[in-house]
Amino acid sequence: DGDTPPPPGEIHYAPYIDITMPTPSLVGAAAATGVKNYTLAFALGDSSGCNPAWGGTIPINEPRIINDVKALQAQGGQVIVATGGAMGPYLEHVCGTSAALLGAYKKVLDTVGTNHLDVDVEASIDVNKVNTALKQLQAERGTTVSYTLRVQGQDYGVDPFSLSILQDAAAKGLNVIVNPMLMNFGYTGNWGDAMINAAQATLGQMRTVWPSKTDAQLKKLLGLTPMIGKNDTGMTTTQADARKLLAWANANHVGFIGFWSSGRDNGGCPDGRVSPTCSGVAQSAWEFTNIFKGFT
Template sequence: MCSGLPAGAVRAASVLALVLAVAVTVSACAAPTGFDAVSTPDTGSTGGAVGRFAPYVDVTAPRPRLADLARATGDTTFVLAFVLAGDNSCDPRWDGQTPVGDAGLVSEVSALRAQGGDVVVATGGADGPYLETACTSADALARAYEKALDAVGSHHLDVDIEHSVPVDTMNRALLTVQRDRQVDITYTLPVANQTTGLSPDALNVLHSAAALGVTATVNAMVMNFPYSGSWSDAMIAAAEATAGQIRSVWPDKTPDQVYRALGLTAMIGRNDVGMTTTTADARALLGYARSHSIGYLGFWAIARDNGTCPQEKVAANDCSGVTQSPYEFNGIFRGASS
């Protein structure tokens, strides 16, 4: 994503954080309290229900306060991006600069929770420096993750990996956090192309997770990859390819469980490398998500969800670059429009 999702993502004032993810666990659990259901409640049958929805928020970029966003959009959960390594050390900071316990952000999260909302903590992203490389042991990385989660009282960690990391060390840390804190884990990972799905490095993350016993949602970033045909068809093909990869890594999963372990995060409007996700594309992706009852749907990023720069030819961090009404993509992905 931008400032944190697919490689090459845009960065403006500080970090352009693309969208998703929040998640269902790879074992197809019920959605934790706080996540928005996109359509009807999950009945356990395929078709018609997306498990969870939450857009990304670049917390260090200009934006409305979280409680104001919740009132404006109807959302209850936001993915806060991105926690990086402060001073290239094992010190979790927002965008590598702002303390994770920043009083202003903590106050925002408290106000959101007073309205019944919640937050997910996202690490990594398109740039760096990553905690996953700065922390030299699994124990140190686990403590850094826990410090970031504790700062805002979150029980959901979204690990956005777009660069090389010591995969087993990272997954051992995640297993420690999951066991100690009952934390939900989401892997937000780049798509290589519409045919094969996730990149080889991303697939290695999943094989390591399966071997070590980490339970996680697999959130595919359906953005910024080479494609042919229509962009909506390409995103859907990449999603289906990713479902096939989940099936290969966890062969004991039923078809329903595979799709409940799948998350999708799109980059609304102008993407970083030329393609554009229109509102029609968003509706097509939502249709796929509903028809397979996938576990999670999100987008990068809430501050871009407006039509203030419809002639912009490159991705910006404060507008989508397409003609739209305020929070129109958000409404689509929530299932509020057809």
């Protein structure tokens, strides 16, 4: 129930940060906002194949990144490591077996010192291989696993392939947080309402995957990940939309909020462009980070 304090180590709010870019740093973002948990994007396969590297190119133990993570952790912060994403090469592709993939997951988690993994699926994966690796990881370490998944539409929820990933996870007894990407899907009406509708539709899908769980239990397994400001395919998440989504999240006691991304959370390009370094809307520095800090 909502009155029980979360167990130690749970993370309920962790904006995504493109850790391949030198700014913003984790400690810089934490100092500016007080937010001390972040999702690091993305651990991919390097040129040799099944070996994790940031963005596929930066060594996983790169001192700039690891020293930044350790400094954040020294302040009581923590990170979630995200794999997958929009680009690749996915570890989930280049690691040929579940055992090899498990080894890659362990390497990146051990290097950064966390037990939180997010698998961001925006391409086809070998579902059995990936969930077998994740189940083994969770069995050995109790790792918190989330799946960040594409939304098909505001009335549909996540796309059919994403739903099949969850069905396989449930069959294997893998516990996952379901994190629909509330971005870049077709909609009608108000965008804030559309994001909420997509989250509710995803919840409906989760009821079919885990029919024995209560609604409250399912909501605790639901994450929300919007894209702040201008989205890639035309819609715009305004501050008002963010507040609307936050109010729904708080009223429904969902499990997690993230957003793409910390490096965009500034008013450097109020002209409506889509950029990795600014939101495309008029805003104050860190405005969306501070809005979602209201998640209880």
